Amino acid sequence: MSEVLVLVDHAEGVVKKPTYELLTLARRLGEPSAVFIGTADAAGAVKDNLARYGAEKVYVVDDADIKGFLVAPKAEALAQLVEKTSPAAVLLTSSPEGKEVAARLAIKTSSGLITDAVDIAEGGITTQSVFAGNYTVTAKVTQGTPVITVKPNAATPQEHTGAGVVEEFAATISEAARTAQIVASQPREKSGRPELTEAAIVVSGGRGTGGEFAPIEALADALGAAVGASRAAVDSGWVPHSYQVGQTGKTVSPQLYVAAGISGAIQHRAGMQTSKTIVAINKDDEAPIFELVDLGVVGDLHTVLPAATEAIHHRKG
Amino acid sequence: MRIVVCVKHVPDATADRHFESDYTVDRVGVDGLLSELDEYAVEQALRLKEKAESPEDVTVTAVTVGPEKAADAVRKALQMGADAGVHVSDEAIAGSDAIATSLVLAAAVRKAAGGGVPDLVMCGMASTDGSMGVLPAMLAERLGVPQVTLASQVETQGDQVRIKRDGDTATEVIGARMPLVLSVTDQSGEARYPSFKGIMAAKKKPMQTYSLVDLDVSADQVGLSVAWSVVEGTEARPPRTAGEIVRDEDGSGATALTEFLAAKKFI
Ligand SMILES: Cc1cc2nc3c(=O)[nH]c(=O)nc-3n(C[C@H](O)[C@H](O)[C@H](O)COP(=O)(O)OP(=O)(O)OC[C@H]3O[C@@H](n4cnc5c(N)ncnc54)[C@H](O)[C@@H]3O)c2cc1C
Numbered sequence: 322m323s324e325v326l327v328l329v330d331h332a333e334g335v336v337k338k339p340t341y342e343l344l345t346l347a348r349r350l351g352e353p354s355a356v357f358i359g360t361a362d363a364a365g366a367v368k369d370n371l372a373r374y375g376a377e378k379v380y381v382v383d384d385a386d387i388k389g390f391l392v393a394p395k396a397e398a399l400a401q402l403v404e405k406t407s408p409a410a411v412l413l414t415s416s417p418e419g420k421e422v423a424a425r426l427a428i429k430t431s432s433g434l435i436t437d438a439v440d441i442a443e444g445g446i447t448t449q450s451v452f453a454g455n456y457t458v459t460a461k462v463t464q465g466t467p468v469i470t471v472k473p474n475a476a477t478p479q480e481h482t483g484a485g486v487v488e489e490f491a492a493t494i495s496e497a498a499r500t501a502q503i504v505a506s507q508p509r510e511k512s513g514r515p516e517l518t519e520a521a522i523v524v525s526g527g528r529g530t531g532g533e534f535a536p537i538e539a540l541a542d543a544l545g546a547a548v549g550a551s552r553a554a555v556d557s558g559w560v561p562h563s564y565q566v567g568q569t570g571k572t573v574s575p576q577l578y579v580a581a582g583i584s585g586a587i588q589h590r591a592g593m594q595t596s597k598t599i600v601a602i603n604k605d606d607e608a609p610i611f612e613l614v615d616l617g618v619v620g621d622l623h624t625v626l627p628a629a630t631e632a633i634h635h636r637k638g
Numbered sequence: 639m640r641i642v643v644c645v646k647h648v649p650d651a652t653a654d655r656h657f658e659s660d661y662t663v664d665r666v667g668v669d670g671l672l673s674e675l676d677e678y679a680v681e682q683a684l685r686l687k688e689k690a691e692s693p694e695d696v697t698v699t700a701v702t703v704g705p706e707k708a709a710d711a712v713r714k715a716l717q718m719g720a721d722a723g724v725h726v727s728d729e730a731i732a733g734s735d736a737i738a739t740s741l742v743l744a745a746a747v748r749k750a751a752g753g754g755v756p757d758l759v760m761c762g763m764a765s766t767d768g769s770m771g772v773l774p775a776m777l778a779e780r781l782g783v784p785q786v787t788l789a790s791q792v793e794t795q796g797d798q799v800r801i802k803r804d805g806d807t808a809t810e811v812i813g814a815r816m817p818l819v820l821s822v823t824d825q826s827g828e829a830r831y832p833s834f835k836g837i838m839a840a841k842k843k844p845m846q847t848y849s850l851v852d853l854d855v856s857a858d859q860v861g862l863s864v865a866w867s868v869v870e871g872t873e874a875r876p877p878r879t880a881g882e883i884v885r886d887e888d889g890s891g892a893t894a895l896t897e898f899l900a901a902k903k904f905i
Contacts, residue, residue, distance in 0.1 A: 332807060391812065392775065393784060416806070417771065417788055424775035427737060433866030434737060436770045446870065452655045452767075457873050464866035501784035501814035504800070508808045516806075522904060544904060552824075562790070562804045562825055568651075569675070569763065569824045577904050587651050591769075598902060599878070600895065606883070613878050616898045620886025628892030633905055636896070 323351040323409035324378070326402060328395070328422065329371065330414045334363030336370060338519050339414040341478035343471055344374040346441045351409040353483060354378040356402060356490075358395055360385070364487065372485025374478055380490045387494055391501040392418060396425035398492035403430050403466050405490075410445055410467040423468045432465025439475050439574070439595070453568070453587050454594030473518045474574045509563060517547045517564065522577045523596075525549035525566055527589075529582020529603065529622055532559045536626035537581060543633040549573065549593075551583045567592035581622040585610025602626065639696045639816075640756040641683045642747045644777070645676040645715050647708035648767040655767065661869040662733045662862060663767060665705060672711040675762035677718070677829035682792050682822045683760050684719045684830070697721045699750045703731060703742050709845070716840035717832030723845040724750045730850055733862025736768070740776035742860060745853040747781065750846075755781050757797070757816040763788055763823045778819040786812050790825040 325347040330337045340355075347353035355376040357364045364381040371379055380402060387394035399422065403411060411426065413419040415437050427434035438447040439457075445467050449458045462468070517523065524546045526537035534548070541548045549571070550564040566573055568588040578596035583589060585601070585608055593599070594613065601610040602618045602625050611617045618625055649655045649668035658664050672680075680700065687696040700715035701724040702708045712723035726746045734742070747759055759781065764771035778785035789801035789812075797816040802809065804825070832840070850857055858864060884894040899905050 391784070391786065393778075396779075420770070420772050421775035421785070421787060424736075424772035425779040427866075428740070428776055428779045431866075433735070434772065435867055436772060450875075451769075453651070455655070455875050456657065457875060458661075459870045459872075460867055461870055462867045467867075497782065497784075501786050501812060501818065503810050504813040505811040506808045507810075509806075544899070563806060568766065568769065577899075577902070594875075598904075599881075600898065602891070602895070606885070611881075611883060614883075615878075615881040616895065617881060617883040618886055618891040618895055619883060620891040624889075625886055625891040625895065628889055629895045629899075632892060632896040633899070636900065636905055 324354045324406050325351040326399065326406065326408045326411045327353055327355050328399065328411070328413045328419065329355050329357045330416065330419065331359060331367070334359060334366055336367050338478065339473040341374040342473065342476045343412045343414065344371065344376055345476045345479045346471060347412055348375050348481065349441060349443050350445055352377045354380060354406070354408070356380045356382065356399065358382045358384050358398060368485050368487055372483045373480055375481040375483045376485050377483040379485055379487045381487060382490050382492050387499060389503045390499045391503070392421045393425060393498035393501070394494045395422045396429060397494050397498050399426050400429040401492050402490060408466060410469060413470045415470040415472045420470050423470045427468045430465055432468050433462030434468045435460055435462060436470045438469050438471045441469060441471065450595050453591035472572060472574065509561070512548070514541065515545070515547045517549055517571050518573055520547035521575055522546035523549045523566070523573050523575045524579040524581070525551065525583060526554055526581050527551035527583030528553035528557070530554065530559070532557060533623065534559060536623060536630070539630045540579065540626050543630045551589050580610050581626060583610055584608045585613065639690065639758070640751050641686065641696065641698045641758045641760060642750050642756045643679050643683045643698060643700050643715065643720065643760045644743060644747070645680065645700050645702050645711045646673045646765045647671070647702060647704050647711035648673040648765055651766050657872045660733065660862065661872055670707055670710065672714040673762055673766045675764060675766055675824060678822050678824055678826050679760045679762045680715045680718050680720060681829040682826055685827070686792070686794060699724060701743070701746050701750050702726070703739060703746060705732070712845065713840060714832065716843045716845070717836045718830055719836060722843060725845065725847045726853065727847060728850045730857035730861050733865065734860045735865040735867060736770055736772055736776060737866055738860040738864065740773055740780055742850070742853065742855055743773070744777055744780035745855050746848065747777065749848060749853055755783060755817045759819040761819065761821040763821050774819050774821040781819065783817045783819060784814050785819040786814050787821040789820060789822045792820065792822060792826065
């Protein structure tokens with residue numbers, strides 16, 4: 322069976338959940354090989370986890386010389402691994418970086434590229450959700466090594482023990498690839514809530530909050546949810562851009578999406594329409610968001626949310 | 639300094655967008671416009687020009703690849719204040735995937751810059767139709783330059799570029815040296831509306847139309863038939879079945895909400 326390369330998405334050695342989803346999907350196409358770009362120490366620490374989700378091999382690319390440089394070195398390293406292993410496919414997460422690495426890799430290896438897959442079936446047939454979630458498209462790469470980026474939550478990570486054999490890979494990185502560089506980084510304050518794109522439940526607030534996000538956050542915390550927002554709320558400076566759901570923010574596909582004080586513009590829908598269950602609270606019974614909902618509450622979020630939050634706490638005892 | 643801005647003509651997102659029988663996007667039956675996300679790139683290019691020590695030494699050229707109507711996207715950029723326009727139109731291009739489009743666009747960018755790589759190639763963060771967001775990286779790969787993407791703030795000094803980017807876990811400052819490909823987000827600053835004066839002036843600005851032959855790109859490298867990925871099918875998402883709507887009266891809304899969440903085991 323051919324290998325399937327999975328680029329490990331990690332922050333300082335902490336592997337992000339979508340990587341395990343990729344490993345799970347990779348098994349449908351061949352033998353998963355994780356590609357870890359980082360320090361050897363960090364690789365040693367995560368290799369067992371990667372193996373637990375099916376990685377037969379773990380290629381370690383030492384990043385001492387390329388840390389802080391954007392995208393291009395990773396694409397070069399992956400292209401060299403593709404050359405060496407002739408894999409059945411290369412899978413990456415659909416983060417901005419993942420997509421850019423994939424884009425360069427596809428051109429370097431003369432390969433077709435599919436982005437933002439929400440599923441991959443045997444034979445490499447992908448499913449994508451397009452036009453703000455109004456259509457699904459099935460597609461397939463027909464040239465070179467399929468390069469596929471996959472959205473978070475596309476699969477449930479399944480444990481499946483792989484050998485997890487570590488192999489150091491010495492990539493040759495060109496000078497030209499080491500030009501665009503992170504010169505300063507201000508870490509975001511941790512909210513203690515789940516990651517927006519990975520959360521099972523998302524509670525979002527819009528212009529209708531009037532800038533008062535406390536009821537949104539309280540309901541989110543009662544449900545163990547992440548907090549999201551519309552662009553109107555972000556543009557007003559009420560919450561950081563990292564909260565934004567929609568075309569120019571995050572795409573989320575949780576089990577439950579709660580939209581409070583959000584009208585449901587097409588650009589917002591683009592980021593949440595594929596959620597399994599959708600609930601909206603809006604004063605206006607004609608708000609377009611109500612076209613999407615499983616449950617809609619016509620009312621003022623400032624009374625409905627706090628009362629519901631209290632009732633939830635009460636039920637939980 | 640030479641800036642080339644890549645702009646795309648897209649179907650209006652608020653209209654009923656759909657596919658043709660060959661699974662390409664219907665670009666004729668739906669009203670089109672300059673992708674709103676590319677307006678931000680045009681805006682930033684114009685601001686860089688206006689802030690430059692001698693703005694007259696900075697040229698901003700808007701480039702598009704697409705059918706006849708796509709020229710409207712370039713026209714809009716000219717009305718906003720770009721100096722010149724380039725429109726690549728060729729029947730063979732129809733149905734091209736992002737990879738082939740980037741090949742044509744890279745050639746068009748060089749052509750617009752008089753043969754070489756311009757100091758700055760600017761793009762929106764993604765198109766509003768395909769919304770892959772991969773074109774800046776592909777262009778950079780093809781032009782052999784770095785890309786810095788998703789800028790919410792752009793500064794230049796000489797040939798140095800610094801951008802601010804709001805990442806997932808951190809706000810970053812990224813530095814690079816021209817030439818490079820730069821993409822900007824919708825957080826970078828509202829795009830201006832064309833003024834009456836701008837609209838009149840645009841009529842006299844140079845606009846070149848090129849075919850593939852002019853760009854030395856062979857027709858068999860582009861188009862639907864040579865795409866490196868194929869669409870096997872498209873399906874309209876079934877409309878969500880109408881849900882229950884409850885009008886909140888004396889707390890009935892919160893009760894309905896709580897019961898719904900409990901019934902679905904979210905509590
Ligand atoms: C290129 C482009 C990209 C975009 N990208 C995004 C994106 O990524 N994400 C995004 O969200 N938007 C995006 N937008 C903006 C989008 O078009 C809408 O403007 C935006 O989503 C509106 O946000 P909203 O629903 O919060 O505000 P509004 O549309 O103003 O809606 C507010 C809603 O709150 C309700 N309301 C008011 N008070 C209360 C109350 N007390 N209780 C309950 N309900 C109340 C109102 O009835 C109304 O329905 C984009 C636009 C463009 C052009």
